[in-house]
Amino acid sequence: MTRSIAWQDGVIEAVDQCALPHEFRLLRLRTVDEVIDAIQRLAIRGAPAIGVAGALAVAQSARAHTRDAVCDELAVRAEAQRIADARPTAVNLSWAVRRVLGVLGGGPDAVLAEALQILVEDEERNRSAAGHAADLVLRLCGRKPLRLLTHCNTGRLATVAWGTALGAIRVLAEAGQVDEVLFGETRPLLQGARLTAWELAEAGIPHRMLVDSAGPAALAAGMVDCVLVGADRVCANGDVANKIGTYSLALAASRARVPFVVVAPESTLDTSLASGADIVIEERAASEVTGYGGLAVAPAGTGAFNPAFDVTPAELVTAVVTESGLFHPQETLGELAS
Incomplete structure (x- = not known):
């Protein structure tokens, strides 16, 4: 299959x-x-x-x-x-x-x-978006063995085939332009540790896992040339909802002056919502945080704030790339498309 x-x-x-x-x-x-x-x-x-x-x-x-x-x-x-x-x-x-x-x-x-x-x-749209994103990364970072950072899982498992952000990484890897991929474990359900690691190994792409909170440290240490993530919803103003932990990476990437690129099909764009403030953020059960695999890791009765997603403000996003190319309301991004 x-x-x-x-x-x-x-x-x-x-x-x-x-x-x-x-x-x-x-x-x-x-x-x-x-x-x-x-x-x-x-x-x-x-x-x-x-x-x-x-x-x-x-x-x-x-x-x-x-x-x-x-x-x-x-x-x-x-x-x-x-x-x-x-x-x-x-x-x-x-x-x-x-x-x-x-x-x-x-x-x-x-x-x-x-x-x-x-x-x-x-499948067709994600392959196209991945290709556009790979081209953009090369324009932003230059042709060299790239050190990339991603979060959660955005590969063939998260799509019908190929993937969005991880699909772009596959395109870059096939062109010989990837030195290493760093990825967060993606707490609490470990989509990075379980799924992204599996896909990168399957594709033969060099990779190392980080605890989620180490991503900003890697950016601050100069270990990353570009951040590539997917999206679950992109608002009219360019605000992006993605897996919890994305916002902190965007903040750190901005501080480190590292491009932060979102790759998603146009079906992820929701221009009916003016901004990320209008997005309903799914909150999941406390048990996902207080335990794992049936084993309790916190004292009984411990409460938890467990949002599945966070919102990255548009000003922290270098570009949103779809199958049609760049999508972003900020005029500065128009220069990237030229």
Whole structure:
């Protein structure tokens, strides 16, 4: 399986990201409830990936609620809302659900065709965005073995294939332009330690892991030429929501005068929101922080502030790169595109 998500005879097949790195296995999801559960427990994660999974889940719903060629659209729309609400911060999920609902009047075959089109487009768009981002990094940093820093997981596991920020790193590595990739472990669920490390090893790219709080220290020490991250939502003013810990890297990159580049498909852009202040930030269970793998690491009754994402202000972002090139409202970034 070269793609992280696929459709097989009414079943959604997806790489189980909770099992990695110790086991590579596929989930076979047959119902909307199973898809929602996989998204909420992060067995399927990454903004583009959950968007595709959500679209395919609506296709499953449309099939399940069609009898004698008549589709119960109210039932499908109700399930679609549950899918869209599974993770509120990543706009790709609600975007994909809305897109397939737009053809619901054509019946379940039309919904499935649209969902499969989103799946195909995701790989194409991410490859294009990764290529544009790699070109920008070379313009900003020069052609040399680059020392790159990334956060969370933005590779083929977080998308249908190839990846966004990690996809750009793969492009640079294939061109012989990467010396080393540093990446945060990504507390509390360790997407960096479990998934990014697995993908970098798979691709044969030199890498070292940092505890999340060491990223700013690496930037201050001059160990990084460019920071590359993904996004779960980009607002009209260029504010970026991404995995918790991104904001501190952006602050440190700004202080160190290191480019901070966001790579994401256009489905991540949400121009309906004026700024990051309007983004709903998902907060997850305290147990993810107070324990891990079933083992308690904090005293019983310890509370936790556990936001899954933070917001990086636009002024700290060098560029947001999509499949179409640069997106950013700041006039200074127009110079980068020339």
